[in-house]
Amino acid sequence: MPNSSVAARLVEASRRLASAVQDLSFSSPVSFVYNPLRYAWPAHEAYLRRFGNRHKRVVFLGMNPGPFGMVQTGVPFGEVALVRDWLGITAQVDRPAREHPKRPVDGFSCRRSEVSGRRLWGLFAARFGKAAKFSEEHFVANYCPLAFLESSGRNLTPDKLPAREVQPLQSVCDEYLRRVIEILQPEWLIGIGDFAERRARVACTGSCPRIGKMLHPSPASPAANQDWAGQATQQLKALGVWAA
Numbered sequence: 001m002p003n004s005s006v007a008a009r010l011v012e013a014s015r016r017l018a019s020a021v022q023d024l025s026f027s028s029p030v031s032f033v034y035n036p037l038r039y040a041w042p043a044h045e046a047y048l049r050r051f052g053n054r055h056k057r058v059v060f061l062g063m064n065p066g067p068f069g070m071v072q073t074g075v076p077f078g079e080v081a082l083v084r085d086w087l088g089i090t091a092q093v094d095r096p097a098r099e100h101p102k103r104p105v106d107g108f109s110c111r112r113s114e115v116s117g118r119r120l121w122g123l124f125a126a127r128f129g130k131a132a133k134f135s136e137e138h139f140v141a142n143y144c145p146l147a148f149l150e151s152s153g154r155n156l157t158p159d160k161l162p163a164r165e166v167q168p169l170q171s172v173c174d175e176y177l178r179r180v181i182e183i184l185q186p187e188w189l190i191g192i193g194d195f196a197e198r199r200a201r202v203a204c205t206g207s208c209p210r211i212g213k214m215l216h217p218s219p220a221s222p223a224a225n226q227d228w229a230g231q232a233t234q235q236l237k238a239l240g241v242w243a244a
Helices: 004-022 041-051 080-085 115-128 163-184 194-203 228-239
Strands: 032-034 058-062 138-142 147-149 188-192 210-214
Touching: 004 041, 004 163, 058 163, 058 194, 080 115, 115 228, 138 163, 163 194, 188 194, 188 228, 194 210, 210 228
Parallel strands: 058 138, 058 188, 188 210
Antiparallel strands: 032 147
């Protein structure tokens, strides 16, 4: 059953994460840092309250925001059309304090489609039909809430950060992940890609859910460009996360 106190605890955890990562500093090759938990907070909070309001059987864990997904909508893997039309979320999205001219934040007016988000949420939409049905047992979170851009505008993933800057970021994000698991009490934690699975195994020690991995839907991965949805579905069935 929906439980507003579960959502409230998730909201508080995300507020603390937003503040903690805001205090971190990053150097070259990072030139711009976007924190959608700040400038897109209304949409993110709406996502948490609508879809994080009960304990879950499965939590899917991504790496960090994509430039045309969560960067625009505040929702993990948040491809604009699916967030708006399937999840039913729209909200005012402001702009980062420093914005790269090649990577503007247009919010729900963004015309670019995030392939990873389209694939991930599209799979869930195809399998469950209604977002409410999916959210009865499933939730999607990101490990790191920040997006990093080089001076050229190129996206930089957290695993490519300088070593001296990785540890403080991981410390904050590990604590957040442990808090999410404590609140949602899932049976499964599924890393979307290698990075997320590794961080899940490091962060979740002691009493923790079963940890698995599914193929990341990014088009940068050649394997993901050949029936990603079919491959991901088979991986989840093989783990026992989804029934045949």
